[in-house]
Amino acid sequence: MGIPESGFVLFLVFGIVLTIAGILAGAYILKPKDQPIRFDKWGFVVVIPIVIPIVAALLFQVLSYYHVI
Structure with missing residues (x-):
């Protein structure tokens, strides 16, 4: 794995972390006051x-980038 690939991996991981943080922050902001966040089967x-x-x-993009498929 060379320099260009490591930059791509860092960008991808950073994007995933920010997406998860944004989803969690949105769920926390939109939840009713004094109510726990819970997920049921419909969630x-x-x-x-x-x-x-x-x-x-x-996964398809990563596999095609490394010529696995």
């Missing part, structure tokens, strides 16, 4: 179709 029904294509697209 996962909404989250899974959003997360799976994002992960699949990123």
